[in-house]
Amino acid sequence: MGADGTVRVRRVRPGDGTGIARVRLAGWQHAYRGIVPAAYLDAMRPDPEHRERQVRAPAPGSAAYVAETAETAGGEPTIVGWLAAGPARDADAPEGAAEIYGCYVDPGRARLGVGRRLMAAALAETGPGVPVLLWVLKDNRAARRFYENAGFRADGAEQALDRGDPVLDAVREVRYLLPAGARQ
Structure with a gap:
């Protein structure tokens, strides 16, 4: 956490792309090691320009949040977590459902409540009557526990991780659903 132990969650804003x-x-690279081929993970590079474009021109109905500490990097707070959400994209999603598109926390901040704070911010905006779904790697046990502790349950849907790369075809995702009214 920050020098005073605080983490602040806020909506993304221009300039957040690098963090x-x-x-x-x-x-x-941390969470998917042992699930996604190491060569794929090791070849990944940060994409700050792409992330900055998403911040400056978000998809309709979407919202993204960062968690930041009081610790500074070049005079600015340090981003230690990110979550993006918006309308559910699956054709068979419950009517009006929202989706968590991604939630990542700096590995050095894992299990310190950062992800929980990001999730709380996103769920607060959707309202308790809105079902929320997400996709998680089938073999990512830590993430599955995190979502289950937040009230999500696997709904039986499964698919290949589709990122346009044949290396990832064998990696499976499972869908989780937080039903309307099931907020903790």
């Missing part, structure tokens, strides 16, 4: 890219890359 988001760093956290997302570190999250992938």
